[in-house]
Amino acid sequence: MKIILISIGTRGDIEPFLAIGELLQEKGHQAICAFPDQFRNLAEESNLQFVSLGLKFIELLQSNDGKLAMGGRGSGLEKFLATIRLARNQTDASKELLNRQYELVEKEKPDRIIYNGKAVYPIIWSLSHFGKTIWISPLPYMHYVRDRTHLAFNSNYGPFLNKLTYSLANFGLVTTVMIAKKWLGITRKITREQVQDALVSNKAIYTISSSLFSRPVYWHKNLKVLGFHQRRKTINWEPDGPLIDFLEKHNKILFITFGSMTNPESEEKTKIVIEILERNHIPAIINTESGGLVKPVGFVSELIYFVSRVPYDWIFPRIYGTIHHGGSGTTHLSLKYGCATMIIPHILDQFVWNKILFDKGVGPKGIKIEKISTKSLEPKVLELINNISFKKTAEQIANHMEKEDFREEIYKAIVEA
Template identity: 50%
Template sequence: MKILLVSVGTRGDMEPFLALGELLKAKKHEVTCAFPEQFQNLAEQSGLAFASLGKKFIELLNSEAGQAAMGGGSGWKKAKGAIKMALDQKPANQELLFRQRDHHEAIDPDLVLYSGKTVYTTLWQLKTSKKAILINPVPYMHYAEGHAHMAFNGNYGTLINRFTFALTDFGLAVNILMSQRWLKWKPKFSRRQILRVIRQTPCIYTVSPTLFPRPQNFPAPLQVLGHRERSLPSTWQPDESLSAFLARHSKVLFVTFGSMANANPVKNTQALLDILERNQIAAIINTADGGGLVPPAGFQSDYVHFVRRIPYDWVFPRMHAVIHHGGSGTTHMAVKHGCASMAIPHILDQFVWNDIQANLGVGPKGIKINKLSTRTLEPRLLDLWKNPAYKQKAEEAAKQMAKEDFAEELIGGIES
């Protein structure tokens, strides 16, 4: 079967599709990944064919306005970034749309697995009557009793909760209608037709049921089939300084904000360093690519070691606890390796994962990035570090996750 995987967003949005692609390729399916061009190397690492969706979308996200709008700013700066991003996004969105159309037509897939951040596949389903499956790496994208849509994170009562899902469906339909105008299709599909496809398309949540048990009210086409990771061989090795640091400390905290930016990286890093030094807590701080954590010039410490782009599957098994931005992949990996965890959410689903971690008991509820200070962070960090119940709960959850293997269910749902 020819299968097209379509995803848009940051690297974390590509990972579930890459893991699925590897699984499908092993079953002899012909798999192509349609991602932004910046992620071509990821597809190639997994031995998957690649089709570029262009560079403009990621370039927009990485722009000053994009970083401010997506978590790097607060107050007026964030609003200004969002406005500028909205004004600048048309060329990027059109490139994504036209590239998606071209790849759907050229590959002529039997099946499309797609992200909710893409729009063309819904129109493709209407045009061809072929099958597509929505892939969701985050919870609460469909109505679940006792919770609003992920974008509104919370429980506001049944009526308002249902309204948040209807509102997001309506917004997506409007976006798809706009895309249809850009494509200049005739005859055009109606909003009613588009909404019907949105609501009837089967969905696989690539989320661990340990973290997000399948809601009882979910209809059969909505499945929660576990978190999968790519099976790439790890050849990474630590340098001498990191090896020496780990040899000196038997209990270590890992801190990362992944690719997320924030408005005050120097101030936030210093607040974290003050807490760690004052309480003599050994920590590895990952600066990654987002610029959200910045090592001070000439900084040296017996308790803190800065790294960049360290593989999580190497470092997490060696950590007692993790403070992170609350991305889906990082949340899963921290719990999988039995790490006590706390999120510092920046945007969207990260607030949901913050709640899920706290409710699971693997760590205290974190604070959002624009509220971070020594005063707000220190008591939470010390609680994470000193409360043995968090580590115990994380290790219990890790054992439960280790039992999860939904490969047969995934293949069965995709091939049916």
């Protein structure tokens, strides 16, 4: 089969599609990855065919308004205005993404399309290709769960109001699809009812470990939870000598990263983290890959080692705990390797993972990025490193995840009509 994988967002939105693309390619299918251009190298690392969806979407997130909306320090009014400007400037980026999806699908005429929640055209395509699309989400609470609101609301208002939040989210998505139809100049009749029916009946797969999110028994059979899927990240990578020496020299090492999240105060936030680590003699590896944390000029410390690129599946088995932004991929990998974990959430879904991990007992509840200070963060870091129950619980979850193997099930869900 010719299968197109369309994913839009940050790196955490891309990684599950790379893992599925590798699986499909191993099975002999043609897998075409359509992502924003910034993720071209990730697809090429996995030897997957890549088609660019453009640059504008990620550039928008990395703009000053994007950084402020995603966790920069500012008043509530400043953040609100930044979010409004971001939404106003999103039209061009959305049109670029939509047109490139449409052009790719029309050119390739795929047998299947696998897509995430930010990709709109596959929903329109599914109206004339029933059963040929598969929606993938590494995030929970996108379909009705009685005791939780839709992910965007991150709360529990009781079954009735919770259900209403999912209805509101679906209403917004249907409206977005109708706008996309107009932008593309599609003349055939498409009604809101048709789109709503497609959203209910199309296949949907959550790539989440059941140890973190269990499938409700009342869900329709087309909704599945099929575990965390990870690509082979250590291809063409070797650790350097100083990193090996650092790991051999220290015990109970923390790994600290903000993943692909950026913020306009990275130097200040890094300084706070460093002060806490050095005052309490805690060894740590700090990841600066996307600029959310930065190495101070001329900084030297025997306790702290900076990296700009390291595969998590290599480093996590070698450390004690993690402090990270709460992306789905980083969250799963941290627990897969039994790391005590604390999340510093930046945006929507990361607050959900923060609550899930706190409820599971693998670490203290983290502080949102703009509220970080020495006073607020230091006791949390000390609790993470000193409370041995966090590590033990994380290792129990790791044992559960090790037994999960849904590769064949997710493959069948994709290829079987």
